[in-house]
Amino acid sequence: MDLTELRTANPEHWAKAAAIRALTLDAVAAANSGHSGMPMGMADVATVLFEKHLKFDASAPKWPDRDRFILSAGHGSMLIYSLLHLCGDAQVTLDQIKNFRQMGALTAGHPENFLLDAVETTTGPLGQGLANAVGFAMAEEMQRAQYGRKIVDHYTYVMAGDGCLMEGISQEAMGLAGRHSLGKLILFWDNNNITIDGTVELSDRTNQVQRFKASGWQVIEIDGHDPVAIDEAITAAKKSKKPSMIACKTHIALGHAAQDTSKGHGALTDADQMKAAKEAYGWTTGPFEVPADIKSQWEAIGSRGAADRAEWEGRFAEVSKQKQDRFNRAYALDTPNKLSAAVKALKKQVSEDQPKVATRKASEMALAVINPIMPETVGGSADLTGSNLTKTGDMGVFDTDNRKGRFVYWGIREHGMAAAMNGMALHGGIRPYSGTFFCFTDYARPSMRLAALSKIPSVFVMTHDSIGVGEDGPTHQPVEHLAICRATPNTYVFRPADAVETAESWEIALSAKETPSVLSLTRQGLPTVRTEHKLSNLTAKGAYVLADAEAKRQVILIATGSEVAIALEAKAKLEAEGIGTRVVSMPCMELFAAQDEAYRRKVLPAGPVRVGIEAAVRAGGWDKWLMGERGQDKKAAFVGMDSFGASAPAGELYEKFGITADATVAKVKDLLG
């Protein structure tokens, strides 16, 4: 392709964009790995966006009222690294660019929000950034309504490729954005017609323009290499009341021998071809060298927003101290002072009242106390509001005419919900929690993993957490989902046994700053087992002695959630036969693992036989507690599931699958031999 026309039509623009392309080629070649083509294709769009529209200050990447820029096509990470380096971001030095994808570098293969302040969200798994962006834009709407335009007023820009749009999550995200008229959300589609396997037509012939319109979006179609068209499109998009999709017709790996081919998607490292591409760009400096005039033009772009920021700081200083504190506290993810006392009061009350309620109901009781004192919480449900019980009376419903509403009807979109929750949390100022059935963790799984990986304290409220679901049958009965969540690093999995532990779990989940939580809650009613009020949060220990042996201690029963009551029942039967039995409630294995050895040994001393009870598969982390990590504790058994469930009333299923006090007693006796 002859680039002469592009170069000469807008030479100043061209040189700035060429800097992105050249840095990308150099960094990928040095790493001998990565993706050259996307940054080379989208450099023009990015340059115009950063130069003329994006409100940001490279010296303060976390300034709250910045526009957000999200690279959903995360494999094109050199686009964002080039931009940040050129703009003068303090973290992305030239050394970082040279060490792209190397051990310890901040310039990882895909952009990681926990490595670079200016990376709004970790991307790479396709479609996630787009769905995160919907959460960012919702958060902006909510906070603009709450704090006013002077404090919150920014756009969310997201770049997505064909892969993002083919993933199903894109439709969930598009539907949400369209439904809620998120006019400040602007998507650039890198319409280059190339995927890894070949042209897009190989696998897809969707009319994306028509599809976005069907989902309630404005669509603007442009040549993605024409800076004037790009500028006009962004200007028009910013005025729209609907979310905007700017379809940018681009050439992947523009100007390279691999342009417009699937080869162009990957690492372009051939020295001669690189040389030819740079010549076509009119780029004459050596590897990693950016001419000083171009660098200074970029640095001017990077500092363009400093004045905006100063003005914003002035405006922020003028709002009431109370509003400032609330704003700052929420962005810092600090809990309000009142939280601890409120949770204690609730615990005291339920330990006295001893209600027999499902833990999903107990969760609603906790939220009813918490939501009024934590205005930063935003709740929701994937079309199971009356089942998940995540909506409290004071929240209001988020809608086009009620941006202050704090409850979101997500629709039947578990995946989009989880990704948007992550986006809300990353935006700042909001603590999102939302629910679905625990089984449908499966649908939300890719975003739940990303919450853990990228240290986002989203709270996933997963009700109907076992065969206790009953008649809906095995498709709706989780058996492996506790194992899945527990196998995922940096995730708290809470399975509270009653209303007290549920309140304690909520307190921990809403205090976490870098760890997502999964609340595994029952459909069915459970007795209160914590009938003696304790001020301290015992769930924070992960596991604790709920009831100690009366006769000489021969047995430790360890149980979670709905099975703690079964353990207590088994204990009564065993004690009646003179077999001393301790019952340990273990609402959070991760927190128990984090305790010191002395505490763990105090709760689980060597000697007694141990039986774990949980209506789920044993693979859910049990062996460690039943046998000790080095196998030093002998003789253990497990009462739980080793198959999928079945359709029948819940009580009958517990009998059928042998998750009962009698079955527990039998296993204990077998072990005691």
Added chain:
Amino acid sequence: MDLTELRTANPEHWAKAAAIRALTLDAVAAANSGHSGMPMGMADVATVLFEKHLKFDASAPKWPDRDRFILSAGHGSMLIYSLLHLCGDAQVTLDQIKNFRQMGALTAGHPENFLLDAVETTTGPLGQGLANAVGFAMAEEMQRAQYGRKIVDHYTYVMAGDGCLMEGISQEAMGLAGRHSLGKLILFWDNNNITIDGTVELSDRTNQVQRFKASGWQVIEIDGHDPVAIDEAITAAKKSKKPSMIACKTHIALGHAAQDTSKGHGALTDADQMKAAKEAYGWTTGPFEVPADIKSQWEAIGSRGAADRAEWEGRFAEVSKQKQDRFNRAYALDTPNKLSAAVKALKKQVSEDQPKVATRKASEMALAVINPIMPETVGGSADLTGSNLTKTGDMGVFDTDNRKGRFVYWGIREHGMAAAMNGMALHGGIRPYSGTFFCFTDYARPSMRLAALSKIPSVFVMTHDSIGVGEDGPTHQPVEHLAICRATPNTYVFRPADAVETAESWEIALSAKETPSVLSLTRQGLPTVRTEHKLSNLTAKGAYVLADAEAKRQVILIATGSEVAIALEAKAKLEAEGIGTRVVSMPCMELFAAQDEAYRRKVLPAGPVRVGIEAAVRAGGWDKWLMGERGQDKKAAFVGMDSFGASAPAGELYEKFGITADATVAKVKDLLG
């Protein structure tokens, strides 16, 4: 709503549809659980479809050339149970209807393909049936091309609700169907504007008609209670070269007090309201009673296809014996006689050649041998063909002008791919396998669970299975995915160590009839560890002694996949110090667990210390083998991951995370004390 007009306009039709509605009300009331509204809303569509179009024979529900009917909105299971009972299906007796959702009944809460022959696929998790249906329709196209119209020529009908269409998987399925012009796929959209939380507008305002058109579908909009319009729409849809979506405007819970409300979605059990609804229907018989004339009309519908079937059997008898055998063998999921010999020959060759190849490459080598002798295999990749290495030269590419093609470019649609694979397998005659990166198991997870739950032998080829991925970083590096797959009941998880074990794994995966397989394969090259040819399939034992101790046995190292070579290296170091070390390769934990106690004890005798080595989290099923299920084997350790990975060259990551021979030796020495 006054039903008089509907009743009087088409009284014969009305009575048949009313039978479905009445049975639904009665069964849900008896169970005091279930979903009344959907069957009541879609009874007219179903009646017309079954009466006038669906090619089926209730006495032979598995007749291969039947039309397929899939209820994607599986919560409306009483629709399918009513239809089957009324048509005279031998399994769905009146007792089954009366025992809806009870222990042991075939009429489970959601339709289960493993309980009822006439249920084509298990549904309930929304969107799955729709995406399965795409696989069914692809399978029909493929086999029609292969066997000719006289043997294979049928439609796939699927009913979906708003929930199915909101789930992201629907877009993936729609895109595939549109891309491949699956004209014999006909979708009924139960357009009742109600979800559990309220009206659809609460969460969605998508223009579904426009969206389907954008995805390459024909759309027909009708009144879903008008039998003439329904008939005409189906007739038109059958003629279309595009897949058809019939948008059926319906009233959920038609004729009931809860009509057109979200309450109508659930269990309608109020006796007075039931009585009023039945009166509105003109239904005068008692609970579960269907007037004889109506029942006999339905039975005539049920036997309508018997003649079609007889004709088909005549045509089938006329094709060559060879074709008949191939057809019957593929439908029976039997392997060809040649398979075993071919795999043995490949094993012999690679154990002699000892190539250093990635197991994804070894997988390609196995497929190159297998695909030519198993014409029923259909391969594919979610836009990673050159990385997953699932395409062999002889397959051809499935396309509108090559329906015989056996390779599918699925695009960036892991979820839709997995669901369509399940559909293909359930259709019969096809063994689907397809690949993506192991990390993106996350996207495919809901369908992978359903493969296991509903006993579908799909083969998921998951490459790039550890931090061995290298520079792409933690988003692309699985650490918990082996744990996830192993925690799922009825799933074979193979992690072969070299080309020999890879070939063995493929043989088992393609011989399975009721169990899906996950092949966890490396990106990076591995040495051949099975250098001595054995005829028997050692992988089928799950684990075996790869190299026994030379000095006195003090240690057993257990490893999988890429870490087996590390175990061998550690063994060499230990033996050099006189520490006798056995190396056990464990390519499939599930198959090892299925061996008898004597074999397991032979491989893992008590006494020596044990160290497991796997570049993944310990929660992936390890403790059972390290310590014994009852904790009777002491002293164990694990070399693996306990966090997410990082972006850097693969070799450096293995060092960083301590998955090395030296780290293994150190753990052994610590245990030996």
